[in-house]
Amino acid sequence: MKATSILVAASLVICVSIQAFAGTWYVDDSVAVSGDGTSWETAFQRIQEGIDATSDGDTVTVAEGTYVENIHFDGTNITCTSTDPLDPAVVGSTTIDGNQSGSVVTFSGTETEACILCGFTIRNGKAEGGGGICGGTGPDSTQATIQNNTITGNSANLYGGGGLYECNGTIQNNTI
Secondary structure: OHHHHHHHHHHHHHHHHHHHHOOEEEEOOOOOOOOOOOOOOOOEOOHHHHHHHOOOOOEEEEOOEEEEOOEEOOOOOOEEEEOOOOOHHHHHOEEEEOOOOEOOEEOOOOOOOOOEEEOOEEEOOEEEEOOOEEOOOOOOOEOOEEEOOEEEOOEEEEEOOOOEEOEOOOEEOOEO
């Protein structure tokens, strides 16, 4: 009985410790120099910098602005969000622009529903499949939650359409 109690207590400490390490990273393209991303004052300039800094369970919060880049989640189960994904004005002014150089957002295909992309305008992507969002290739497709985005002005050359490709998670409240 005592050994079981110790095991349960140790498990709780580990779970609480893991939760305590979940962090928030900040991205703002208006900062003069990219910082360490730990506050608005020291924000990263690029969304990909924020994603690269994360571990599963973290959040990347992105200020309004136009981010000309193509982002890759690389299998991390994080939340990447604008400052207010429920406000259409914020979604409209928090833009990820793919500059016609591939899918704007790419998932590896191994993300779970705990991976969330919300509150962005995703535009100007051009790829073989999923110009806006590519959820994976081959047998893998993302289970990520994609919500409250505007996905517009993207194209695909071969398959999957310009909006979404291989995205099998929860897709809700998006304008495509």
